[in-house]
Amino acid sequence: xxxxxxxxTAETVAVPARRRxxxxxxxxxxxxxxxxxxxxxxxxxxxxxxxLFTSVSDPNALEFMPSEQPSGxxxxxxxxxxQDIWAQLVFGARQSLVIAVVAGxxxxxxxxxxxxxxxxxxxxxxxxxxxxxxxxxxxxxxPLIIIFAKYAGQGGLPVILAxxxxxxxxxxxxxxxxxxxxxxxxxxxxxxxxxxxxxxYIILAEVLxxxxxxxxxxxxxxxxxxxxxxxxxxxxxxxxxxxxxxxTMLYWSQNQQALQTGMPLxxxxxxxxxxxxxxxxxxxxxxxxxxxxxxxxxVRRHRVRRSRQRTDRG
Numbered sequence: 503x504x505x506x507x508x509x510x511t512a513e514t515v516a517v518p519a520r521r522r523x524x525x526x527x528x529x530x531x532x533x534x535x536x537x538x539x540x541x542x543x544x545x546x547x548x549x550x551x552x553x554l555f556t557s558v559s560d561p562n563a564l565e566f567m568p569s570e571q572p573s574g575x576x577x578x579x580x581x582x583x584x585q586d587i588w589a590q591l592v593f594g595a596r597q598s599l600v601i602a603v604v605a606g607x608x609x610x611x612x613x614x615x616x617x618x619x620x621x622x623x624x625x626x627x628x629x630x631x632x633x634x635x636x637x638x639x640x641x642x643x644x645p646l647i648i649i650f651a652k653y654a655g656q657g658g659l660p661v662i663l664a665x666x667x668x669x670x671x672x673x674x675x676x677x678x679x680x681x682x683x684x685x686x687x688x689x690x691x692x693x694x695x696x697x698x699x700x701x702x703y704i705i706l707a708e709v710l711x712x713x714x715x716x717x718x719x720x721x722x723x724x725x726x727x728x729x730x731x732x733x734x735x736x737x738x739x740x741x742x743x744x745x746x747x748x749x750t751m752l753y754w755s756q757n758q759q760a761l762q763t764g765m766p767l768x769x770x771x772x773x774x775x776x777x778x779x780x781x782x783x784x785x786x787x788x789x790x791x792x793x794x795x796x797x798x799x800x801v802r803r804h805r806v807r808r809s810r811q812r813t814d815r816g
Contacts, residue, residue, distance in 0.1 A: 617675035635679070
């Protein structure tokens with residue numbers, strides 16, 4: 503989770519109602535957000551409707567000549583076992599997207615529950631939850647993931663999702679706790695307490711809306727972490743080798759020495775897709791940071807020129 507950080511201050515987390523339309527308008531005009539969303543939508547269409555991109559119905563079927571070079575029938579060639587590489591690439595998008603959305607979403611929900619609860623309740627609850635969060639934060643993540651995945655066996659997608667959620671929530675929880683603590687003494691929360699509102703109402707209706715930007719940023723960071731880590735686990739053979747995903751494509755291409763036997767696309771194509779999907783989440787995350795924090799927004803050149811012209815005229 504330390505790959506992408508959400509640099510959102512307490513003042514910029516709260517978005518006034520009159521400016522929410524402007525926020526989404528700014529997001530649509532941000533080049534990073536546009537590029538990231540376009541890449542994500544392309545992979546989503548590929549995952550939901552693979553038949554639009556390939557005529558092969560079973561990407562694991564051994565029905566072609568082994569080690570064929572790219573051609574009109576096989577855009578990326580075939581594997582050493584006679585499987586169509588392009589078909590595996592198209593069908594592999596589905597599992598990678600499931601891992602990103604499910605693992606990132608579950609880790610974000612757990613981060614919100616732990617971080618906001620610890621900050622708002624305080625006392626011994628805060629001490630226990632903070633101790634648990636910090637304990638997981640200081641443990642090296644990837645060796646822990648390898649140990650869990652190894653001893654859990656090759657359980658396939660459920661095991662990978664469980665491992666990613668367990669190791670991916672602590673960083674977001676720490677951030678959300680810090681921001682929720684800064685909101686705890688705000689006037690609108692004090693007014694809600696004076697009115698006699700329930701704690702659940704205050705958290706859901708008052709605290710969480712003011713943390714919306716940070717929650718979205720944490721989801722994007724968790725999704726990025728899940729995509730890259732899952733691909734690494736599958737590349738090491740800790741996933742289900744019979745599943746169709748970009749990580750297992752990398753695993754089999756390495757086992758069959760694709761780079762040494764004249765089939766570089768077998769390794770390059772899934773690696774590039776993993777990088778592009780990760781880049782889409784990172785770009786949208788950077789866009790949220792720039793829009794939420796004015797200090798991170800790039801200065802437009804024409805504005806600088808106008809200010810210089812005004813200075814010269816003065």
